[in-house]
Amino acid sequence: MAAPHTARPSRVRPSRFRAALISGVAVFSAGLVLAAAGCTGQASSTSAVAPAMETFAAASTMAGPAEAAPAQAASSAAGSASAAAGGAAAEAPGVAPGSAPDVAPQATTARSVIRTADLRVRLDVPAPAATGSDAEDRAARDRDRAAALAAAVSSARSTVAGLGGFVAAATDDEASAQLTLRVPTAAYDQARGTLAALGTVTSSTESATDVTAELVDAQSRVDTMTASVARVRQLLAGAQAIGDVLAIESELTAREAELESWQRQVAALGGQVDLATISVAITATVADGAPEVVVAEPERNAFVTGLANGWGAVTALLTGLAAVLGALLPFLPVLLVAGWAAWWLLRGRSRRAARSARGPAAGPATE
Numbered sequence: 001m002a003a004p005h006t007a008r009p010s011r012v013r014p015s016r017f018r019a020a021l022i023s024g025v026a027v028f029s030a031g032l033v034l035a036a037a038g039c040t041g042q043a044s045s046t047s048a049v050a051p052a053m054e055t056f057a058a059a060s061t062m063a064g065p066a067e068a069a070p071a072q073a074a075s076s077a078a079g080s081a082s083a084a085a086g087g088a089a090a091e092a093p094g095v096a097p098g099s100a101p102d103v104a105p106q107a108t109t110a111r112s113v114i115r116t117a118d119l120r121v122r123l124d125v126p127a128p129a130a131t132g133s134d135a136e137d138r139a140a141r142d143r144d145r146a147a148a149l150a151a152a153v154s155s156a157r158s159t160v161a162g163l164g165g166f167v168a169a170a171t172d173d174e175a176s177a178q179l180t181l182r183v184p185t186a187a188y189d190q191a192r193g194t195l196a197a198l199g200t201v202t203s204s205t206e207s208a209t210d211v212t213a214e215l216v217d218a219q220s221r222v223d224t225m226t227a228s229v230a231r232v233r234q235l236l237a238g239a240q241a242i243g244d245v246l247a248i249e250s251e252l253t254a255r256e257a258e259l260e261s262w263q264r265q266v267a268a269l270g271g272q273v274d275l276a277t278i279s280v281a282i283t284a285t286v287a288d289g290a291p292e293v294v295v296a297e298p299e300r301n302a303f304v305t306g307l308a309n310g311w312g313a314v315t316a317l318l319t320g321l322a323a324v325l326g327a328l329l330p331f332l333p334v335l336l337v338a339g340w341a342a343w344w345l346l347r348g349r350s351r352r353a354a355r356s357a358r359g360p361a362a363g364p365a366t367e
């Protein structure tokens with residue numbers, strides 16, 4: 001009697017497993033070859049493809065016919081990627097086939113500096129001729145001071161306008177004026193020298209702030225956010241579901257707001273770098289041309305001096321008494337009420353004492 005036939009469980013053949021493994025390795029290696037070809041050009045891609053090709057050839061030799069097909073396909077893909085990378089490198093201008101492209105030297109970044117200055121200038125106006133009247137002399141000095149101040153302010157405005165700048169702020173009164181001027185940085189030294197020549201410089205301060213790093217960082221963020229906004233807009237154009245559209249629009253709004261913020265920062269820094277700020281305070285003073293006249297006091301004898309001193313002492317005493325009286329006057333009503341109350345109490349006590357004294361004396365006389 002024949003023994004019963006027992007079915008053995010089926011299992012994956014080792015050859016198929018190895019074929020799948022080799023296919024996965026081949027695809028992964030092809031991806032690495034593409035990345036290397038895109039980053040380093042023909043030379044680096046050729047050197048990266050050669051070991052992979054040797055590995056695929058060895059794997060094909062060791063594997064059977066069924067296993068060799070995936071390896072050969074991956075090898076063909078890697079070879080195509082290498083050829084494409086080599087062609088791109090060969091077509092690049094200035095790059096010889098089979099050589100790595102030269103890296104151009106980076107240009108030196110120009111420094112971005114914010115320059116500011118603060119000047120205080122005094123105008124010395126000559127005194128007008130004396131007319132003998134204090135009112136007329138005072139009016140003449142005021143007119144001359146106002147005219148000199150107006151001429152200085154007009155000269156400052158003309159200087160800034162001629163250099164391509166403008167007046168950012170201006171305030172003035174009868175004897176002084178304050179100007180905030182913006183001039184191109186290239187004309188900063190010329191503008192400052194011209195303004196200092198308006199009169200006598202009594203105070204001067206300057207400052208220079210290097211904002212190169214801040215400006216480069218802000219511009220880099222603007223470029224990055226611009227590319228990010230463009231990508232989000234592409235996603236929005238291809239979105240179909242309402243939920244996806246709403247989510248992408250919300251993200252797009254946030255990124256556009258951040259982009260505008262960085263653009264404003266770049267514009268503000270660029271404006272401060274391109275235009276220097278000069279603050280000028282102009283003060284006009286009129287010199288007093290009349291010499292000071294010292295009047296000598298006449299000499300006095302001892303009697304007159306003593307009389308004057310005595311009169312001064314009496315005046316001081318009366319002034320002190322008046323001050324004391326003025327200080328006590330608000331308390332006078334209170335003192336009057338207190339005095340009247342004390343007098344009324346004392347009067348009542350004296351009457352009671354008189355009555356008690358008359359009582360014993362009247363008793364024996366009645367008996």
